[in-house]
Amino acid sequence: MSRVLFPNIGAYQQEWLGVGDGHQLYLEQSGNPNGIPVIYLHGGPGGGSSKNHRRYFDPEKYRIILFDQRGCGRSKPSPSLHQNTPNHLINDMEAIRKHLKISQWLVTGGSWGTTLALLYGIAHPERVLAFILRGIFLGTAAEYDWLYTQDGAAGFFPEYYREFIEQCADIQCASTLQGYYDLLTGDNEIAAIAASKAWCLWELRLSTIEHHNIEPHHITDAHQALCMAKISSYYFVNNCFIDEGFILTAIEKIKAIPGIILHGRYDMVCQMRYADKLVKAWPNAQLQILPKAGHGGFETQTIDGFCKAADTMASFIAERGS
Template sequence: MDKSAGQKNATQYLYPPSDPFDQRMLDVGDGHKVYVEQCGRRDGIPVVVLHGGPGGGCSPAMRRYFDPEVYRVILFDQRGCGRSRPHASVENNTTWHLVSDIELIRETLGIDKWMVFGGSWGATLSLIYGITHPDRTAALILRGVFLMTQAELAWFYGGGASQFWPDLWERFADIIPKDEQDNFITAYHRRLFCGDMMIETRFARAWASWENALASIESNGAGGEGPAEYARAFARLENHYFHNAGFLDSDGWILDNVNRIANIPGIIVQGRFDMICPPTSAYGLSQKWDRGRLRLVGKAGHALSEAGISAELVRAMDGFAEIADELGL
């Protein structure tokens, strides 16, 4: 990677903006419809993009990590997120519903096998999908790895990250009564699902602000709140998943099942100073996954938009394009 990456804007490494050639609302059952789009080359190498959160959504910038002359890029908003409906709904919304949705999208679009690209929670979901459907996964490209473990949740919501950001942590923690501060995920859950829109929105903003402020190494805590509607969906869905331990059967489920992706090649792009998903998870994954190549990016945090992170992700996708035939694509 160019040593000057840290001094450049991330967009300098990305492909030009592009518009989708296909947009649709796909009925996935259980009362949910998910927004799906395709861009790039219609007969190109298929890659599905899994956004973060849970509760985030796909954005036009996510199209730009792939050469539009080479890749057929599929993006979608997960249940309850972005343009998917019903908005902010947690009904019939679990990890396994999302894995099923990914498969339905693949089948609906007539794709036999594809690459899977995801960051943060999107990396979690990519790994779970790959473990569940290794025969449909040609390669995994992961950023800011989160393995959905209690240790990771304790780091971010139990005081670990607060050691570096005490001022911002105070804002997140102090709106919860002292007698409930032994478990912030549960305390926020009570308020995010209380049925009072004003209360839900207030606590959603606080939840989202804590995470947004720590995402980029460049922001120094100035992540901002974002629109209230987005914050409410993001916070409710993320808290719902974390409150239920990602709906996995056991703590450490991903690493316990990583043998199922042993033959799938992958690239792990990880910021050295990621405060949301510390590098220990990415490193641990790389140690147990022989074909997963770890690329630690110095002077980088968690955000997809950071220059060093973007440069490595584009490099990874350009590299996989050169060996698509070997991957059966």
């Protein structure tokens, strides 16, 4: 029987945590204050957390921690590129952990959240009980090329890609990715808003195989779109500020930590091959291929897989602790 999300619950604590550099992180907790600490890392970069992310986890078993990464969502200021790199985000996670007086936690996330989770684990393996990662993204040049050149996902969605590159048609730039970054960080606010909606529309159209005919009017939150597009393009033109191939090279640091990897067979944002490469290099990770899922975090099989993985990890962590 397929699992559905746990019932909608409210947060029992919400706050803004100062982490330096002028940044304040939106931070919330829900579920059982005495449960297994779990942190969920949202996608993007720049995507922001959702109340539905709480619903992957049994609220009786888990102390559920969500936050908006610096510069986006409800964090302040947003959107902001100031002092915004993976190292800053890793330090922010450590600031959250210490603030909440947690010694170890289950680290989970989706899409870009998997990248950040892996980077955090490599930097602080002693703080990680286990991982649940959905839609692997390793931050390599081939992955950017797949998304933003005509030789990748554009081959499956040529009409949508033509719409996507129209935003950059009138500017001189080395690549579509660079063109978007220039528009999104330029002085023309109207052009930046239009570019942010086009950026999010392209990714949204690639993200799901359960929903069709996604049009510009479906991008309803202009602030969220601007955060997502501006921060993502900034990260991607800078190769996510990580060396090519770094995660696979450094995976030795977390090889003893168990992980469940969920990946949609038809994920057109993050290709399956990178999840496969990851588990080949990480003997304690188990790859679960979702045969009728794409990239979206709330497709039917993805919800089923994530909720079951969270229950499996709750049992594993409880048994290991007893």
